[in-house]
Amino acid sequence: MNGKALFPRREVSLSPITLGRICVPVFLLALWWICSRIIGDNFILASPGISIQEFWQGLREGWLIRSLGSTLGRVLGSFLLAGLLGTLIGVLLGLSRFWHDMMEPLVVAGWAAPKSVLYPVYILLLGLGNKSAIVFAATWGVFPLIIMLMSGIRRIPRVYFKLGRTLGMRPFALFGKVIAPAVSLEFVVGLRYCWCLSFLGVIVIEMFGSRSGVGRDLLAFQEIGDMKKMLAVVLMVVFVTVSISFAFYRFESALIRKRGLKEDLAMAG
């Protein structure tokens, strides 16, 4: 909006904040290593070294990739479904004050409801398989996106709409040139929550009952007491989710800089 590049070229330097951010995973790994040394038995708590070895072994043998592939396939499906539905509903509710005020408590109620216990209902209605899994996980991700978009559009200063009408802008032009840029940050944050909750929903489904995927493998390894493989799977999930989260964070920070705001991205919602 103010002509600044989204990702400006910056000098790479080790500021105290960057150094601090590098130290956090190192600290967590050290803490894990200390705990495993104290316990002293890799059967009870495998050390980071052994877990990372098992992780590479799993990648070479392919079972880790197959497991992650199954899970990511479902997550992608539910994320796309939740993203499309959430965007459509969020925008429609945000554009109408009456429908926003009417539906907001219902949307918040939908977010607060324990959706995991409704999975049997989805199975009974849609059958066991990817269809019920994707629809179920999408219901986890759709609500935060609707809430973010709804409230973001309501917060757009009304003078922007008046300006659009004064300039004779058609609805699509008003949406593309005024509304969409104004809620771009809320949209990206909502997508982030949508992705995270869809992922969580898929893991829950796979733990409940599935023939493949990360959740199913974790419970299977727990049943046979294979702590090394369990931690290898956990490492892989943490690596994937943290990487995606950092990508979202970078994009959101860039949008904030472009708008000249001081938002707290970690604000819980």
Place this chain on the structure above:
Amino acid sequence: MRRSREVLFVRLGVVALALVLLEGWTRTIRESYVIIPPTMMVQALAILLTNERFWADIQTTLIEVGLSFIIAATIGFAVGVVLGLKPTLYNVIEPYLIAYYANPIFVFYPVFISFFGLTMIPIVIIAALASVIGVIVNTAIGIKHVKPVYRKIGKTLGMSFIQILIRIYFPSAVPQIFTGLRLGLVYAFLATITSEFLLAPRGVGHFIKFQYESFQAQWMYGAILLAVVVAISGNAILVRIENRLYNRRLEAI
């Protein structure tokens, strides 16, 4: 005022219409085990609430939610205050707070079961881990956003650090801290029910799964109705209190 009443009536009307349509549809379909009429769900719940074993499951769930929330609120509040008072430390940790949200916390559940066995402990830990992040982030943001002029007033009046914390920071940050506690409680409840549902010896979530696997649709739906109503109404009540706290702060300004 008139408009808000109009909105409320329309909302109640929409919900009532949805329930009537669901009641009508479920009474006409042949496969009544798929979804039962809402009136039967209410009847089933009323019968369940007279059952001692179901109350034992409710008690287990309440203990798990209570314990996990108390742990999360205590640790979350302490960590949140430290992060709020040290903005540099907050900036260092911020991407990891966001990454924490991204992590599907239930991947750790089998690890904790292997460690502690199939008891309440893994559920309390998972629910506390799910709940603590909301408390940390909102407490930190509430403390961070206390206006610097308020701190300066405290120093001018010769207040000690503890006095500034208790008499200036905390009252000013109460609405945001309350938001964090509300989110913490909601996440603790959701994580507890989900953990019990996945794998647990007892609890409301376990009851629902057991009834599903036993093809006892009416008891399953009765318990689902209880979990959903408790979560939604609890959150609604806390949101009303939270709105009053925010409005009171706006009036004070």
